[in-house]
Amino acid sequence: MIDTDGDVAPCLLPAGFRTAGVACGIKDDPTTLDLALFVADGPVAAAGVFTANRVCGAPVKVSRERVPGEDVRAVVINSGNANACTGARGIEDAKTMTAVVAEQIGCDPEAVLVCSTGVIGHYLPLELITSGIPRVAASLADSPEAFHAAARAMMTTDTVAKQSVHEATLAEGTCRVSGAAKGAAMIGPNMGTMLAVVMTDAVMTPGQVDTVLRTAVDASFNSISVEGHTSTSDTVLLLSGGAGPVVGGDGDLEAVAAAVTSVCRDLARAIVADAEGADHLVQIDVVGLRTREEAEVIARTVADDALVKTAITGNDPNWGRIVSCCGRTGVDLVEDDITLAINGTVIFREGVPVEYDQQAVSSAMRDEEQVVIALRFPFGESSTRFWTCDLTTEYVRLNSEYTT
Amino acid sequence: MIDTDGDVAPCLLPAGFRTAGVACGIKDDPTTLDLALFVADGPVAAAGVFTANRVCGAPVKVSRERVPGEDVRAVVINSGNANACTGARGIEDAKTMTAVVAEQIGCDPEAVLVCSTGVIGHYLPLELITSGIPRVAASLADSPEAFHAAARAMMTTDTVAKQSVHEATLAEGTCRVSGAAKGAAMIGPNMGTMLAVVMTDAVMTPGQVDTVLRTAVDASFNSISVEGHTSTSDTVLLLSGGAGPVVGGDGDLEAVAAAVTSVCRDLARAIVADAEGADHLVQIDVVGLRTREEAEVIARTVADDALVKTAITGNDPNWGRIVSCCGRTGVDLVEDDITLAINGTVIFREGVPVEYDQQAVSSAMRDEEQVVIALRFPFGESSTRFWTCDLTTEYVRLNSEYTT
Numbered sequence: 001m002i003d004t005d006g007d008v009a010p011c012l013l014p015a016g017f018r019t020a021g022v023a024c025g026i027k028d029d030p031t032t033l034d035l036a037l038f039v040a041d042g043p044v045a046a047a048g049v050f051t052a053n054r055v056c057g058a059p060v061k062v063s064r065e066r067v068p069g070e071d072v073r074a075v076v077i078n079s080g081n082a083n084a085c086t087g088a089r090g091i092e093d094a095k096t097m098t099a100v101v102a103e104q105i106g107c108d109p110e111a112v113l114v115c116s117t118g119v120i121g122h123y124l125p126l127e128l129i130t131s132g133i134p135r136v137a138a139s140l141a142d143s144p145e146a147f148h149a150a151a152r153a154m155m156t157t158d159t160v161a162k163q164s165v166h167e168a169t170l171a172e173g174t175c176r177v178s179g180a181a182k183g184a185a186m187i188g189p190n191m192g193t194m195l196a197v198v199m200t201d202a203v204m205t206p207g208q209v210d211t212v213l214r215t216a217v218d219a220s221f222n223s224i225s226v227e228g229h230t231s232t233s234d235t236v237l238l239l240s241g242g243a244g245p246v247v248g249g250d251g252d253l254e255a256v257a258a259a260v261t262s263v264c265r266d267l268a269r270a271i272v273a274d275a276e277g278a279d280h281l282v283q284i285d286v287v288g289l290r291t292r293e294e295a296e297v298i299a300r301t302v303a304d305d306a307l308v309k310t311a312i313t314g315n316d317p318n319w320g321r322i323v324s325c326c327g328r329t330g331v332d333l334v335e336d337d338i339t340l341a342i343n344g345t346v347i348f349r350e351g352v353p354v355e356y357d358q359q360a361v362s363s364a365m366r367d368e369e370q371v372v373i374a375l376r377f378p379f380g381e382s383s384t385r386f387w388t389c390d391l392t393t394e395y396v397r398l399n400s401e402y403t404t
Numbered sequence: 405m406i407d408t409d410g411d412v413a414p415c416l417l418p419a420g421f422r423t424a425g426v427a428c429g430i431k432d433d434p435t436t437l438d439l440a441l442f443v444a445d446g447p448v449a450a451a452g453v454f455t456a457n458r459v460c461g462a463p464v465k466v467s468r469e470r471v472p473g474e475d476v477r478a479v480v481i482n483s484g485n486a487n488a489c490t491g492a493r494g495i496e497d498a499k500t501m502t503a504v505v506a507e508q509i510g511c512d513p514e515a516v517l518v519c520s521t522g523v524i525g526h527y528l529p530l531e532l533i534t535s536g537i538p539r540v541a542a543s544l545a546d547s548p549e550a551f552h553a554a555a556r557a558m559m560t561t562d563t564v565a566k567q568s569v570h571e572a573t574l575a576e577g578t579c580r581v582s583g584a585a586k587g588a589a590m591i592g593p594n595m596g597t598m599l600a601v602v603m604t605d606a607v608m609t610p611g612q613v614d615t616v617l618r619t620a621v622d623a624s625f626n627s628i629s630v631e632g633h634t635s636t637s638d639t640v641l642l643l644s645g646g647a648g649p650v651v652g653g654d655g656d657l658e659a660v661a662a663a664v665t666s667v668c669r670d671l672a673r674a675i676v677a678d679a680e681g682a683d684h685l686v687q688i689d690v691v692g693l694r695t696r697e698e699a700e701v702i703a704r705t706v707a708d709d710a711l712v713k714t715a716i717t718g719n720d721p722n723w724g725r726i727v728s729c730c731g732r733t734g735v736d737l738v739e740d741d742i743t744l745a746i747n748g749t750v751i752f753r754e755g756v757p758v759e760y761d762q763q764a765v766s767s768a769m770r771d772e773e774q775v776v777i778a779l780r781f782p783f784g785e786s787s788t789r790f791w792t793c794d795l796t797t798e799y800v801r802l803n804s805e806y807t808t
Contacts, residue, residue, distance in 0.1 A: 055731025055739045085727060085739055087755060120724040121757045232728050306710070306795070307803060314804035320524040323489060324636050327459025335459045335489055351491060353525045391710070392804075393797040399711060400718035400796075 011144050011163045014176040014201035016041045016242025019146050020139035021153030024132025026080035026118070026125055035129065036153035037136045038075040038197050039105055044241030045203075046072035046113065047210035049217045051234035057120070058083045058090035060233055062098065063113040067237070068206040073111040075197050075237055076101045076133070077154050079182070082193060083116040083124050084232045093124045100130050104137035115235050117156055117182060117193040151180035154195055158183045158274055164266035168202070168259035170252040172245030175202035177256070179263040183271035193233040194221060196267055201244025202256050208247060212257045213238040220264035224387045225303045226275045236264070272387045277395030280312050281370040284386040288377035292384060294331045299386035301325045302373060309391035315365040317358060319348045322373060339376040343368055415548050415567045418580040418605035420445045420646025423550050424543035425557030428536025430484035430522070430529055439533065440557035441540045442479040442601050443509055448645030449607075450476035450517065451614035453621045455638035461488035462498040463518045464637055470514055471641070472610040477515040479601050479641055480505045480540075481558050482533055483586070486597060488524040488636040497528045504534045508541035519639050521560055521586060521597040555584035558599055562587045562678055568670035572606070572663035574656040576649030579606035581660070583667040587675035597637040598625060600671055605648025606660050612651060616661045617642040624668035627790045629707045630679045640668070676791045681799030684716050685774040688790040692781035696788060698735045703790035705729045706777060713795035719769040721762060723752045726777060743780040747772055 026034040048067040098112035151161040162181040179198035273281045289295040302325045311318035336351035343364040430438040452471040487494045502516035555565040566585045583602035677685045693699040706729045715722035740755035747768040
């Protein structure tokens with residue numbers, strides 16, 4: 001089950017981590033935070049999951065060479081410029097950012113990871129950033145306020161900072177997992193880049209960090225979609241180590257993985273809920289398939305379908321569009337294999353439309369916290385859970401404004 | 405090259421074919437045409453291409469058992485009800501339609517093909533249709549007016565009837581190819597069903613008809629997309645035979661195939677141009693790939709991308725979104741392999757943004773007959789051409805109105 005009531009306050013950092021966010025002038029408004037720094041007091045293990053897009057930003061190319069690693073010290077993030085499609089100069093600029101951070105905190109440049117989000121195809125305003133790095137380093141603190149500032153400095157068109165904290169009890173003691181993310185909201189020439197930094201004081205090997213992160217990402221960031229466009233810069237990083245308990249047997253690893261997954265799910269759902277122009281958060285549950293891949297292709301096809309999304313915008317339990325999505329996935333099925341419920345009301349059972357109270361279902365779609373589309377098949381035990389949002393005129397308006 | 409100036413007037417039928425369209429009361433307005441009939445005076449060869457959606461309408465299930473065939477006599481089409489997701493009763497209803505037509509024109513029921521388009525999940529108003537069939541049969545004529553009436557009777561939310569006529573010169577003489585289609589426009593609970601009936605008096609074997617149709621569909625109806633949703637009822641039929649020239653050697657077959665392809669392309673482009681809420685017709689040319697499949701996945705990914713579509717709505721030459729689409733296809737490429745032009749102006753060359761007059765390109769997007777996105781790669785000789793439309797607030801409004 002999903003923990004939909006994850007403890008997202010007071011957003012404490014794990015022991016041994018400090019963060020900061022400052023305004024360095026990349027964005028039009030010089031007071032808007034646009035430079036974030038996440039620092040571990042000593043070397044920690046780190047892993048990353050990066051965009052599958054073959055066209056990827058310079059920071060992705062630089063950071064993915066440095067993880068998994070065991071001597072990572074920091075993550076520096078700027079918003080307002082993605083440093084993507086910027087060629088060899090973009091790579092040099094990204095490396096310069098890590099080198100300047102390394103000077104400030106006293107480590108090897110290779111121990112610093114970097115992310116950028118914002119407009120693509122423009123060179124970084126490097127002087128603004130290198131001038132800002134000493135200031136953001138001087139602001140580092142382990143307070144909730146400092147964590148919030150870092151989360152805000154990552155934002156592009158997000159309307160709220162996205163943070164989550166969960167704890168896990170291991171054999172040696174309790175560890176904390178704290179994460180911040182920025183979302184898939186998009187406007188103008190920005191891509192919908194998704195960035196997340198998750199930190200824990202639990203002590204793991206780089207291999208354990210990598211395993212835990214991949215498990216968590218599959219069940220969270222890889223199970224959301226706003227419009228199905230994988231951006232050039234998507235990055236999720238997990239930093240693990242310091243003063244907390246050492247992860248021992250399998251029970252420990254599972255406990256940490258559960259906490260990291262909970263943090264990632266909170267952040268992923270917050271990204272969908274904050275997608276531009278979105279009126280409805282939509283959860284898609286698909287059960288009874290032969291393989292996880294079958295369940296995922298069905299969930300993703302429904303999630304990305306413009307006809308399903310616009311029906312949800314109108315609170316319309318338009319089952320024909322959903323059933324037709326199932327048929328066009330290529331999964332071996334016919335309509336008699338499909339049972340569909342919306343917010344708990346079955347409206348199509350094994351190929352036959354069911355009499356139901358359309359007005360009641362429409363009202364539930366409008367009023368409940370989220371729209372739940374449940375698809376059941378008779379083939380096996382594989383299932384998935386996926387989140388998306390609706391497609392509104394506001395989304396189109398925001399994304400079609402002339403901005404180049 | 406595409407024949408964008410295909411001779412679509414005066415929309416004559418081929419020799420040996422008669423058509424009609426009447427109102428039989430399926431639609432709310434009892435005067436709106438909703439029953440079309442296409443009849444060959446004698447048995448003709450026929451082939452069909454049907455939706456790849458595994459959830460498909462009863463008429464698809466009935467008709468695809470009857471083609472390719474060499475004794476086909478008629479196609480009956482109703483609009484206003486798709487007869488999809490209607491179980492065994494739906495199959496019986498579709499067969500009844502063909503049987504009643506067969507009685508009227510004097511043939512075996514198996515010689516009649518059937519299509520339905522409209523709302524899904526409702527049983528056909530069979531009595532209205534069986535009462536209408538004698539009237540539509542009595543109206544059959546070989547006039548341009550009768551052809552136009554049949555084209556109109558297929559329409560759901562199309563705003564214009566879609567017809568095209570081309571001729572081909574064979575060794576034995578000239579043949580005519582005439583087609584009618586209804587489009588992917590969609591509203592309310594309708595799926596965006598695409599139907600087309602193409603007729604020619606050229607005499608071919610069923611195998612030749614099948615080959616010609618598949619070639620034509622690949623370069624036309626399979627190269628368009630409004631929102632990427634393959635409907636439950638998509639059907640394209642080609643009827644061939646009668647008094648025209650017999651298709652002899654390869655030159656003849658190529659000439660007929662070219663004419664059928666031209667008709668199908670005219671109809672396909674007309675469908676995209678008439679898509680609901682569309683402001684821009686978009687042509688996507690992809691050249692220089694290793695395989696046709698690579699070119700197609702790139703074209704389709706760009707065509708179906710909500711961010712690209714909304715940028716076009718705003719006349720915004722937002723190259724970052726297009727380049728990023730190329731990267732997320734899974735095709736083996738990096739940004740240095742990509743060169744992009746919009747309406748003839750190169751704006752991204754081999755990975756490097758090009759200085760260009762943004763205002764001029766934006767004006768061209770707004771003012772020219774279509775937006776042309778040209779993507780060039782250095783890998784090989786394979787290419788494709790694809791058409792789509794933009795994504796507007798009007799599309800969202802039309803598709804999100806509560807209609808269940």
